[in-house]
Amino acid sequence: MSHTYTRQLLHVVFSTKERRPHLTKDVRPRMYGYIRTVSEDLNVAVLALNGVEDHLHLLIDLPASLNTAEFMQKLKANSSRWFRKQFPTVDFRWQRGYGAFSVSESKVGDVRGYIDRQEEHHKKSSFEDEIRKLVANHGLTFDERFFLE
Numbered sequence: 001m002s003h004t005y006t007r008q009l010l011h012v013v014f015s016t017k018e019r020r021p022h023l024t025k026d027v028r029p030r031m032y033g034y035i036r037t038v039s040e041d042l043n044v045a046v047l048a049l050n051g052v053e054d055h056l057h058l059l060i061d062l063p064a065s066l067n068t069a070e071f072m073q074k075l076k077a078n079s080s081r082w083f084r085k086q087f088p089t090v091d092f093r094w095q096r097g098y099g100a101f102s103v104s105e106s107k108v109g110d111v112r113g114y115i116d117r118q119e120e121h122h123k124k125s126s127f128e129d130e131i132r133k134l135v136a137n138h139g140l141t142f143d144e145r146f147f148l149e
Contacts, residue, residue, distance in 0.1 A: 008062040014098035021053035
């Protein structure tokens with residue numbers, strides 16, 4: 001076979017350092033635009049992107065040439081640098097970790113809808129509860145001291 005064909009769909013979740021509410025309503029569209037640009041430069045298709053003041057969700061299709069850790073390192077480093085240039089008085093950083101969960105093709109619509117409804121969702125549920133549920137739904141365990149920093 002002369003070509004490689006992959007479909008690596010991931011639902012990625014990550015927060016600001018200490019879940020500080022730096023991603024205000026006026027900042028988010030600009031951050032989303034920058035994240036889309038970085039992703040496109042890495043040949044990562046962003047199928048959905050949304051969040052609230054302290055964290056973001058992405059639904060991405062990762063190319064075979066890039067692993068999740070490399071993508072997240074580049075995305076977080078570049079977007080942190082961009083944020084600090086745009087808002088030099090804000091001590092902005094992302095949390096060290098992230099959650100990345102595989103998504104089957106049949107669930108893309110559900111995950112996209114979930115990401116699109118983040119503001120509505122967080123009127124009823126905290127980030128901590130959301131992460132616990134995502135982790136449990138994917139059969140994982142985690143040490144909250146590290147993810148919920």
